[in-house]
Amino acid sequence: MRARPLLRILAIAGLLVSLAARALAAGDEPETVPAVPVPSTSTTTTSEGVVSPLGPAETTTVQAPPPVEAAPPKRIVELEERTAYMVGEHRLKLGILAFEYGIMRQLSVGTDPPSWALRAFTSVLVPNLHLKLQIFDRDPVAVAVQAAGYYGDVSRSNFNGNVLDIPLTLFVSVKVHPRVTLHAEGAYVYARVFGTGDLTQATLSGATAVRAGQVGLMVQYRVTRIFSLTATGRYQFYSADLPLSGSSMTDPYTTASLSGQFVPPVEHPWEAIGGVAFLWEHFRLTLGAGYGYYFLPGLDIANTKKTFVPDASIAVVL
Numbered sequence: 001m002r003a004r005p006l007l008r009i010l011a012i013a014g015l016l017v018s019l020a021a022r023a024l025a026a027g028d029e030p031e032t033v034p035a036v037p038v039p040s041t042s043t044t045t046t047s048e049g050v051v052s053p054l055g056p057a058e059t060t061t062v063q064a065p066p067p068v069e070a071a072p073p074k075r076i077v078e079l080e081e082r083t084a085y086m087v088g089e090h091r092l093k094l095g096i097l098a099f100e101y102g103i104m105r106q107l108s109v110g111t112d113p114p115s116w117a118l119r120a121f122t123s124v125l126v127p128n129l130h131l132k133l134q135i136f137d138r139d140p141v142a143v144a145v146q147a148a149g150y151y152g153d154v155s156r157s158n159f160n161g162n163v164l165d166i167p168l169t170l171f172v173s174v175k176v177h178p179r180v181t182l183h184a185e186g187a188y189v190y191a192r193v194f195g196t197g198d199l200t201q202a203t204l205s206g207a208t209a210v211r212a213g214q215v216g217l218m219v220q221y222r223v224t225r226i227f228s229l230t231a232t233g234r235y236q237f238y239s240a241d242l243p244l245s246g247s248s249m250t251d252p253y254t255t256a257s258l259s260g261q262f263v264p265p266v267e268h269p270w271e272a273i274g275g276v277a278f279l280w281e282h283f284r285l286t287l288g289a290g291y292g293y294y295f296l297p298g299l300d301i302a303n304t305k306k307t308f309v310p311d312a313s314i315a316v317v318l
Helices: 004-026 115-120
Strands: 092-095 099-104 105-111 128-138 141-153 157-177 180-197 211-222 227-240 244-253 253-260 270-279 283-295 301-316
Touching: 105 115, 227 283, 270 301
Parallel strands: 180 244
Antiparallel strands: 092 099, 092 301, 099 105, 105 128, 128 141, 141 157, 157 180, 180 211, 211 227, 227 270, 244 253, 270 283, 283 301
16 A cells, blocks of 8 residues: 555656756747847839839939030131131121121122222222132131232323222141241232323322332231231232323324333332231221331232331121
C-alpha cells in the first residue's frame, strides 16, 4: 500500500523535472517579435516622359529656363563717300555733297548738288549724274567703280561755250586693322570744251577742266563705333592739254574756226586734309580742313591756286 504513493511522488517529480528542462531550453532561444509593417515614403526625381520602375511615386519635374540670347552687336556704319563701300539697298542718302539711292546692295545712282548749286552764284549750270558699282566685297577688301558725267554751260559775255567732264574712278578699301581702314582711289578725268568765242576763258569757279590722272588716299582711324579720325591726300600725277574747238563771227560775212590746245597752268595740283567723321545709322557728318589746290567735289577739277581747302559733308540716310 505504501508503494503506490511513492510511485505517484516519483511520477510527479519526473514531470516537474521535464517541465523545468523544457523551460530552460526555451529561455536560451531569442524572443521572436512579429514584424510590424512601417510605412515608407520615397521621392523619385525623373525627367519628363520617364516612368520609375518602382511604380507610382511622388515625382518632381525640374526644367531649366531657356538660355537668354545675347543682344546682337550694333552695326558699324561704314564711310561710303569716296570709298568702296555702298549706301545700301533701297536706301536714300540726302546730303550736301551727294544725293544717292541704292538700287541694290552693289549698285547705286546719284547726283551732286554742289554742281547744280553753282548756278546760284555764277552763270554756270552743271547737270550731272553718276553710277557706282561694287564689284568685290570680301572682308577685309572692298572694290568699287564709279562713272560720272557733268555737262556745263560756261558761257560768258565774250563767248558761248560748254564743258564736258567725265570722271572714271576706282575705289579700293582695305581694313588693315580692326580700327584702321585705308581708302585708295584712282581716277581718270576726260574733259572737253567746245563752243564759240574765246574758249580759253572757260572755267568752273576758277577751275579749268583738263584731261588728268589722279590718285588719292584716305586713312581712317576708328576711335569709337561712331567717331573716326581721317587724313586725306590727293595728287594729280598726269595732265594733258585740253582740246578746244569752236567758231566765231569776225564780221557778218566771215566765220573763223578755232581748233587748238589749252595748257593747264598747274601741271600737278595736290591737296592734304585732316578731319573727323561721325557716322550714325541715319545721320552722317564729316568735317575737315587742309591746304593745297582745291578739287571741286565730284568733278575732280583742281583750282589753279594754292589755298585753304575746306572739307565738310552732312547727310541724312533714310
